[in-house]
Amino acid sequence: TDQYAVIGHPISHSKSPKIHQAFAKQTGQSLEYRAIDIYPDDVAGQIQQLHNALKLKGLNVTVPFKETLWSLIDDLSERADRAGAVNTIVISESGNLFGDNTDGVGLSRDLLSNHGLTIKDKRILLLGAGGASRGVIAPLLQEAPTDLFIANRTAEKATNLANDFQDLGAISGGGWSDIKGKFDIVINATAASLQGEVPPISAACLADEAACYDMMYGDRDTAFVTWAKAHNAAHALDGLGMLVEQAAEAFFLWRGIRPESQPVIAMLRQ
Ligand code: ATR
Numbered sequence: 001t002d003q004y005a006v007i008g009h010p011i012s013h014s015k016s017p018k019i020h021q022a023f024a025k026q027t028g029q030s031l032e033y034r035a036i037d038i039y040p041d042d043v044a045g046q047i048q049q050l051h052n053a054l055k056l057k058g059l060n061v062t063v064p065f066k067e068t069l070w071s072l073i074d075d076l077s078e079r080a081d082r083a084g085a086v087n088t089i090v091i092s093e094s095g096n097l098f099g100d101n102t103d104g105v106g107l108s109r110d111l112l113s114n115h116g117l118t119i120k121d122k123r124i125l126l127l128g129a130g131g132a133s134r135g136v137i138a139p140l141l142q143e144a145p146t147d148l149f150i151a152n153r154t155a156e157k158a159t160n161l162a163n164d165f166q167d168l169g170a171i172s173g174g175g176w177s178d179i180k181g182k183f184d185i186v187i188n189a190t191a192a193s194l195q196g197e198v199p200p201i202s203a204a205c206l207a208d209e210a211a212c213y214d215m216m217y218g219d220r221d222t223a224f225v226t227w228a229k230a231h232n233a234a235h236a237l238d239g240l241g242m243l244v245e246q247a248a249e250a251f252f253l254w255r256g257i258r259p260e261s262q263p264v265i266a267m268l269r270q
Contacts, residue, residue, distance in 0.1 A: 003054045004033040004254065007047070008062035011035045015268060016060055019247045022267060023259035031057075031255075040064065044072050051095050058254045059089040060247070066101075067131055073099035082165075083135040088250040100253060103132075104139030106246030107187075107215070107239075112143070114241045114265065117185065117211050119143035125183035126150045127199045128190035129157040129173065132215055136189065137161070141169035148172075151179050151201065153190075176200055182207040186233075188214045188224040198223045203231035211235035215242060241265055 006016040012035070020033040038046045043065055050056055061069050066085035070076070073086060077100040080086050086099035111117045124145045126133055129152035140148060150173035152158035158173030165171050176199065184207045190199055193216040206212070212228030217238040221229070228236035244261045252258045 002031040002057045004031055004058045004060075005036045005050065005054070005056060006033075006060040006062060007036050007038045007050075007065060009037055009040060009064060011037045011062070014062060015243065016062075016247060018268070019244055019264055020251060022264045023248065023251045026263065027251075027255070027257045027259050029255050029257065038065070043068050047097070048095070051091060056091050058091055058250070060250055061087050061089065066135075069099060073097050075099065077101065079104065079138060082138045085131055085135050087135075087246065088253060090253055100250075101135060102246040102249035102253070103242070104136040105249050106242045106244075107136045107213075108139045108143055109245040109249075109261075110237075110239075110241035111185070111211070111213065114245070114262065115211065115235065115237060117235070119145050119185065121146050122184035123182070123207070124148040125179065125186045125205060127186065127188045127201065128152055128192075129154070129161045130189070130191065132191075133189040134161060134164075136187070136215075137165050137171070138168055141165060141171065144169070145185075146170065149174070149179065149183070151176055151199070153199070179205050181205070182210075184210055186210060186212045186228075188212070188216070193222045193224055196223045198227045206231060206233055209234045211237060213237045213239070215239040217243065240268060244268070 014035045069086040075098045080099045080101035083101040088100045090098040147170035150158040155175030162171045162173035212233040214222045214224040216222045217240040225236045248261045
């Protein structure tokens with residue numbers, strides 16, 4: 001049986017095994033997928049050991065190793081290179097690693113396919129300028145929004161990040177107080193949710209039919225989803241669909257078959 005795993009630290013709460021096992025069942029693919037806790041030093045050595053022991057065909061990578069693997073792997077897809085992070089690895093028979101990143105396409109598919117939103121000719125506000133933001137910018141710009149504004153607590157990080165993507169579309173950045181006008185899609189990619197906090201933005205930035213999207217998810221509404229509902233945003237969405245869509249894209253890379261994500265999202269919602 002082909003072997004796959006997700007590596008991270010900590011990893012016990014990962015939903016990835018459940019998701020990939022559901023995809024395998026749905027598509028009739030024979031594979032095993034497990035979660036493995038690895039330690040922050042000698043990541044390359046640990047992957048080599050895992051590969052030797054399990055003959056892994058692929059890996060998913062989660063916190064805190066996505067950037068580490070970006071710097072360790074020479075053979076990267078263009079989207080992983082742009083994202084500055086790797087969340088999916090394809091391993092050849094000989095043990096060569098190919099690094100990809102499916103997070104960004106996971107977000108855009110969730111917005112477009114699962115939630116029926118449009119990005120083309122819409123204004124996007126992206127909150128946060130860390131790794132999570134960097135990973136989704138290129139796929140969002142690819143859908144041709146009118147513009148994308150990155151707002152961050154540390155304004156300089158947002159302007160620097162925007163500068164890295166100038167070639168792909170209308171993108172700029174600044175601090176919270178630089179948010180001007182109304183936005184159709186507001187995406188929270190800050191780590192504020194982890195502390196139950198919401199970035200200090202005004203609801204005046206929400207267009208009439210605005211969608212608020214938190215890249216985080218939880219059993220209860222996240223702080224940003226709660227904020228969006230309190231301010232009557234037309235859509236208040238969490239990141240569970242993005243999680244399943246990034247997994248579906250990884251599954252496709254490994255198996256050449258695209259699983260259906262909706263039933264798996266529904267299963268996880270229960
Ligand atoms: P990640 O990979 O999750 O993006 P990161 O690279 O550490 O993690 O980035 C965290 C992001 O969340 C940053 O944009 C950070 O703002 P700063 O650049 O000003 O540090 C943002 N962030 C973290 N805690 C926050 C909070 N309580 N309120 C607002 N923004 C916060």
